[in-house]
Amino acid sequence: MKDLLTKLTNTATGKFGAEYAEIRAQNLSKTMFTMKEGRVEAAKQGVESGVALRVLVKGAWGFASVGAMDSETLMDALSDACSMAKAASAHMKSPIKLAATKAVEDHVQIKPKRNPAEISIEEKIKTVSAINKVALTFDKRVKSCTIDYLDLTGTSFFANSDGSYIEQDKLYVWSKLAATAQQSGVFTHSRDELGSTAGYELFDTETPEALGEKLAKRAVNQLKAKPPKGGAFPVVLGPNVVGVFVHEAFGHLAEADLALSGGVLASNLGKKIASDLVTFYDDGTVNGAFGSFKYDDEGVPAKKSLLIKDGVVTGLMHNRETAQKFNAEPTGNARAEDFKVEPIIRMRNTYFAPRDCAFEELIEDVKAGYYFKSFRGGQASLDGGFQVGIQEACEIVNGELGEPVRDASISGNTLETLFKVDAVGKDFELHSGRCGKGQTAFIGDGGPHIRVNEVTVGGSA
Amino acid sequence: MVALEKDAMLSLAEKTVKAALQKGAAEAEVFVYDGKATSVGIERGQITKSDRIIDRGIGVRVQLNKAIGFAYTNIVDNQTAVENTILNALGAARASKPDPDWKGLPERRPYPAALEKTFDKKIFDLRSEDLVDVASRLLDASTEADKRVFPIEGGAGAAYGANVIVNSNGISAFDQGTVVECSLAAIAKEGNTVTPVCFEFSAERNYKINPEWVGKEAARLAVSALKTKRIETKTYKLIFTQFALQELLYYTLINAVKADNVQRNQSAFKDKLGTKVGSDTLTIYDDGLLVGGLRTGIFDGEGSPRQKTTVMEKGVLRSFLYDNYTAKKEGKESTGNASRAGYLSTPSVETTNFHILPGDKTPYEMLSEVDDGLIVYYLQGAHSSNPVSGEFSVVATPAWRIKKGKIEHATRGVMLAGNIFELLKNVSAAADNERKMGQLVAPWLMVENVRVIGK
Incomplete structure (x- = not known):
């Protein structure tokens, strides 16, 4: 494979006039099913x-993807990519340049305790059946349970015209769980997601029984919940909500491509945008976490990147192109879902660093507010507006947890909200998820419990 | 690589069905896909790239003792790879439990006559250079419209796809189609103010798009979003544009009319057939044969004929949408709503062109009837709606304030909350400006009494 890929990068720069060329090949196997x-x-x-070929000619990108590995098809695709790049460069005002990186040669092997490629599909179905059964028999008001399972194993190959050649084993195990409950005209919905790059041993730590019970319990508990009051309230957010907030509301703004696209963060580098208690990382090195890998899809080593330190913006997430624009180091955030798409800037494991408060301390000063424990979905826009839907919540009344609340959401402006973080817990959880930005990426997000002294709560009551 | 010929695709599928039956499958279905997509991308104010993706593959679905297995590969020119795919599908079926509700793959039924405007050779032949021209016209139109506009992302693309389905019940079918599109996401900047992203696009099955309009319209929206004011919390009369409807309806109304959700108690419309679930204004078809529709085709993802199904007639719920499996479970015929995301997925129930019939008011007339309200373009967070109960709580970003029939200013920090099924009953008018947007074909809708959370 090395000879073939190197020949292609050499031809791109030698014969087709490319300034830069990179070739990614992959051989992946997937097992998936949905249980209802x-x-x-x-x-x-x-x-x-298949193979992805990306070239830079006259400052513009050309990209071709083919589901083949033979030399002739790949040469044709390479020539195609180079002439497309040339066509795209016709109106170029500021040609694209890349930050320099060290050439790397490496073969990354993984050693899972339990490799999903060696586990029968029967056993995988059995594991998921166990979750399903526990969830459905937990309470007769649980009406449905849908579980998606996916594992992916294989190898990816990378070569570029700077002299890098990297082979990496790939392994992902993922599952999404959803249940609904119903009672006298009230429908409730509960979801959970888990993932790992370590191996199938994921289901040894999170047992099917515990997963099924947690899922069902949440759906049933919401049946007696009431809709929240709309308006501004102090809230305590659980690690699951903090994770999606860090990812959606802040993380995307710290992706350098979006920062350059008018996002509010480009002009705030080095500035204080959050309370002293706020420290964020995007970390590709957490062992076994769903967003971890050793090299990104531009061959750059994944780092632990500090994004905010004590309220001050310290860095962004980069690929080689944006790193050059910001005169920064590439951070290893360039990821491509597969050989059909180009690498773009994606998060890895993004989290709020814990501090020292106990959970009781977070709620004891709240007279009338909410505890938002887990989320249903989240979204944000470049101007710093965000929305997070909440699936599991309760009131906080005079410093104590009160009645359950359903179908709430929070929204606001990210930077304003970050200044309102007035207490941060000492616990920590990292959750697995998927992020959509045209392509799907496997990510992690999390943090401790935190308190925000005011946020807009959307509700129908 | 050139496109695979129709005959080559059909013969690959037929051979694979036979081989699957020989290897022990009780039933077999083979889906072959061949596609080519060329695009030119705009990033941050300039054209920066051109991509071409050639994607083909084969998906094999087998039934063995009433258990289903599926496997796929994108290596189609290698016999061993295809044989392994058959074996993987059989292995997956052996691992699954028998499904007593399985009543067989679809039977062969007559297809509609050849459809107009689904394939255009001109689109198939578009080169990067042609798309660079489209993208640069679009880009120029946006930046010439106003200096404060910054085009973030967009471009032009041409896609071709051909599908073949062959099954052991006698279905053997080929269809091909094209889509051309151009789009722009733009913001406007003035001082420290940055607007939310404003998006426009044009997409057609034949080569007839209007990049200048897309560029100008995205720019117009972005500039008009610059000056925002907060509004007070109360109920307003709202106009939802197609962008907002697409977001809001997909996770709620569309979810509720899919037969699989109804059968699994996950639809608020269970037991509601023949009853009034929306206002008189709402007549909705799922029309897989709509001329020029982005989801129009001769057959669905498992070879059942596409058709026009009445979902709602003047607010009365008339039918759910079925694929073969959910239809046979109720002793019905599929409504042609099996959808596949290419060769790597099994069919599932999905809308085709979800067509909300237009009314007779012009957009101008509709606006003039709003004394105190909002027009909502883009929504955030609709995917966190409760899909079963229809409760939603979303951000309108931006929405524009309407006063005495005129658009006054953009708003910020506005949330809409309520229940989609209540909202459907409060639709008071449909405009005459229908447009295609993904699976939705709809006009603007006016809705009374929507709860808006402002400052």
């Missing part, structure tokens, strides 16, 4: 194999 009420909907096994 104990019934497997078509278990699937798939092979995805």
